[in-house]
């Protein structure tokens with residue numbers, strides 16, 4: 060963490076205003092093909108709800124079937140090439156190709172019965188499997204970020220298959236298959252954007268709903284103390300294009316814009332659990348828009364840099380790995396070092412000696428070690444270094460923000476997130 064937080068750690072004990080994360084925002088699915096091929100598909104076997112009962116209480120299934128099968132016009136259709144496309148924005152989790160693809164026995168080896176297949180991880184933590192694909196048709200690679208509707212491969216008859224069809228199997232964040240169709244014997248709500256009729260096909264509309272809406276606005280020079288399950292957090296985002304790990308949140312997303320083309324470095328410190336840091340070029344946080352990530356393990360600090368373009372709005376997201384929750388300090392450093400972050404800065408000897416390992420200062424820190432650098436030494440924003448030009452930091456009151464009685468600022472970010480602003484620079488060279 061270096062010397063980002065001189066004298067201010069006791070202030071971190073300011074009670075956070077906590078709120079439960081919003082319920083998971085599920086990604087609605089489109090039918091997994093393209094518009095020119097949609098008409099070739101038809102359902103051949105739905106998911107089995109027990110006793111060979113499908114979602115509409117019909118018998119269009121077979122015992123133990125965990126997905127939905129869609130035919131394409133037998134071998135001639137397969138040979139003509141029937142596209143399989145992503146049912147939503149996603150990161151490619153698994154691919155398998157090279158297996159024999161004209162299986163008729165329902166017992167051809169490879170791919171664990173799926174034959175040639177692709178599994179996608181969606182931002183809500185759910186996944187979708189596209190199985191029995193044509194040999195060497197898989198067009199994506201593991202870790203690749205995709206948009207809804209991107210080409211994955213072609214329909215085949217590989218694995219446990221008796222003829223060309225697509226086996227489409229959505230799974231929840233616990234990796235259990237689920238029924239996407241709503242019906243009297245199926246799901247209570249549809250997982251499709253447009254479900255369509257029984258015996259027909261779901262539609263091709265993609266879900267464009269934002270999955271990590273920004274809860275506040277960052278500025279260059281901000282050093283903020285926040286929490287990933289605090290106000291404005293969500294539990295909706297499970298996949299990031301820069302990482303194939305599965306995140307179950309909660310996460311906090313903040314927007315960031317600068318008026319220059321410049322490199323920006325973000326740092327996350329003071330963690331008590333495994334949080335990770337992402338920058339997306341789009342507030343929708345679609346996986347394909349991930350620009351940079353830092354995914355260190357455990358409570359290690361996170362840091363990343365990216366090249367920002369003037370006027371563009373970026374999303375900065377802090378996500379808990381495997382449900383991790385922690386307070387954290389987020390710093391936004393635009394175009395070079397923050398004056399107080401100079402490695403040669405001697406302004407913070409107390410901080411350094413109290414935390415020789417770099418100071419994972421969190422709420423367990425007692426107030427004692429930093430008392431010597433209280434407001435008297437550094438003003439309300441902490442210890443100013445000797446290289447600190449007068450007036451380079453602006454009082455929170457001048458920014459129109461609420462100021463805590465202690466003189467330490469409790470900033471309300473633009474969109475309503477209560478945050479402890481540790482400091483912000485007002486000018487930069």
Ligand SMILES: [Zn+2]
Nearest residue numbers: 126127128226
């Ligand atoms: Zn199937």
